[in-house]
Amino acid sequence: RKEVEQDPGPFNVPEGATVAFNCTYSNSASQSFFWYRQDCRKEPKLLMSVYSSGNEDGRFTAQLNRASQYISLLIRDSKLSDSATYLCVVPSGAGSYQLTFGKGTKLSVIP
């Protein structure tokens, strides 16, 4: 299994739709996980951190399944401004501050 694997997409969804992304990781020792958002030709920006089973912030919900080693990101009521690439990020080891990035899932929200 690759260190961090994501469905590259693209996901093309209409405004208002609900969309979910999955991410699998290989390092079972990882304790925290992150979803970053990267706009075209820009730097990644932290969207959500996931330390336990899940986290919710407004329209965004992240869930963690340690047994299956996957993390999901759910976006409800999609907005045009949500169009971006979403990166699943996993620390490289327990206590490690090095991050391993997935290739990202591209989302396009269509009017």
Added chain:
Amino acid sequence: GAVVSQHPSRVICKSGTSVKIECRSLDFQATTMFWYRQFPKQSLMLMATSNEGSKATYEQGVEKDKFLINHASLTLSTLTVTSAHPEDSSFYICSARDIAKNIQYFGAGTRLSVL
């Protein structure tokens, strides 16, 4: 506003020249900074970990003599791409870890084009 400043944002240079990129943490001290490289439609790949006051730790396959890293203070790390070639053209991004918040903040990136 930005908490990590990266400069320059864009560089176009001739093959064989050296390019220096600066990464500064603005609101916090960073004993550890990271340098990444991202090719088109690819993920960010960690190149090296920059440690204040000591040598950088390079990832496998990254030439330390080509990508010189200096982390002379708690707020500044520099990456110098020596004798740049067209294959070095990429998007270089730095990050700095805010220990107090346990968050890594990214610079805005430097787009390097070597002609």
